Amino acid sequence: MKEVKCEHCGFWTNGEDANCHYCAQRLNNRDLTEQEQLEKEPLKGLPFIELKPDDPFIVKGFKHTLRFLQLIFTTLISMIGAMASSTVH
Numbered sequence: 094m095k096e097v098k099c100e101h102c103g104f105w106t107n108g109e110d111a112n113c114h115y116c117a118q119r120l121n122n123r124d125l126t127e128q129e130q131l132e133k134e135p136l137k138g139l140p141f142i143e144l145k146p147d148d149p150f151i152v153k154g155f156k157h158t159l160r161f162l163q164l165i166f167t168t169l170i171s172m173i174g175a176m177a178s179s180t181v182h
Contacts, residue, residue, distance in 0.1 A: 097121065139167060 097108035102116040
């Protein structure tokens with residue numbers, strides 16, 4: 094059984110329950126509201142160049158090339174970050 098301290102009344106109660114046994118307030122209110130807000134926000138991806146279906150053939154080819162270069166740049170930056178973090182530990 095996992096016990097948590099209620100944010101509202103300060104008593105220890107069963108952490109597996111949704112509400113406190115003493116004051117009946119919602120447990121882990123701060124964490125749950127933050128999680129709900131994160132779930133409501135749309136997932137943001139990488140800001141790649143947008144490809145439009147009505148672009149001319151040459152413009153589409155140029156944009157595909159730029160998107161490929163963006164992908165390579167993002168991969169290199171991620172690899173450098175991973176190597177830097179692995180050397181710190």
